[in-house]
Amino acid sequence: MISVEEYTTHTLVIKKSEFVCHLIPCSQVEQAKALIEQYSDPQATHNCVAYIIGPYERAYDDGEPSGTAGMPMLNVLKMQGLSNIIAIVTRYFGGIKLGAGGLTRAYSQSVAQALKEANIVEKEPVDLYEIIIDYTYTRKFEHLLKMHHIKCIDIKYEEQVTYQCYIKQTDFFNHIQELTNNQFKTHKIGTDYMRKDV
Known part of the structure; x- marks a missing residue:
């Protein structure tokens, strides 16, 4: 099983919007809700979530247009073959709309870049x-x-x-x-x- 060794965060700025990605190792689906609450910022515009924990998968757009955030984030995790991981991308809106394609790219890129910073290990x-x-x-x-x-x-x-x-x-x-x-x-x-x- 491949996952991140420890909590990792990475910030990406696109057209004045800030995308902060949190990668959190998690092996119990029962803990996911508490961890998502802990790392989500209620002051932010959106806190989009994707996770793979054992057989469970979830993608959540948190108010972004359907399919532009959670699923692209989940796809990045799946393409890397990761498991027991939660990805949360917190967006602070900068006043410039990105459009559906731009959002999909931004959320995917945010997770992909955070994974480059993370220590990926076999567990x-x-x-x-x-x-x-x-x-x-x-x-x-x-x-x-x-x-x-x-x-x-x-x-x-x-x-x-x-x-x-x-x-x-x-x-x-x-x-x-x-x-x-x-x-x-x-x-x-x-x-x-x-x-x-x-």
Whole structure:
């Protein structure tokens, strides 16, 4: 699966209209609405959207003439073979009308140029686990995470310590078992797409 590695933005000015393209990685369609709201500017003339997330595709013109914004943006994403990506082009109208052909070109170009700036990477699904251990093992456990290049996104210190970690190889749990004399708990809490190691 090919997508953008991280959030990328690019601005294009055509006949005094400003087109700001936001490229956002997103692997859960349920998150799309919140991300679109977050990166859309309510003060702008239009916030046009195209996304491909797994099997879901969407194109939205947001008041531009039908078919002049969302679909051309979606086509650029498809031609590049991208997935798990949201493209939002925010337009600030500059007072000069572009016509249907001009709009189609402007929105396509905006996404295409932003993609040139973006870091396009191959991603793979990686499971996110919660790992719960006693305080006595934290130092050794954190050393183990470093040794195996495991990404942790959250640590909670309560009665025990809870780590949220992306685990690619489940044989890592054998190391935790050894380290803690099997005194640990774990369960899978989700899956995300992460950059594939070359």
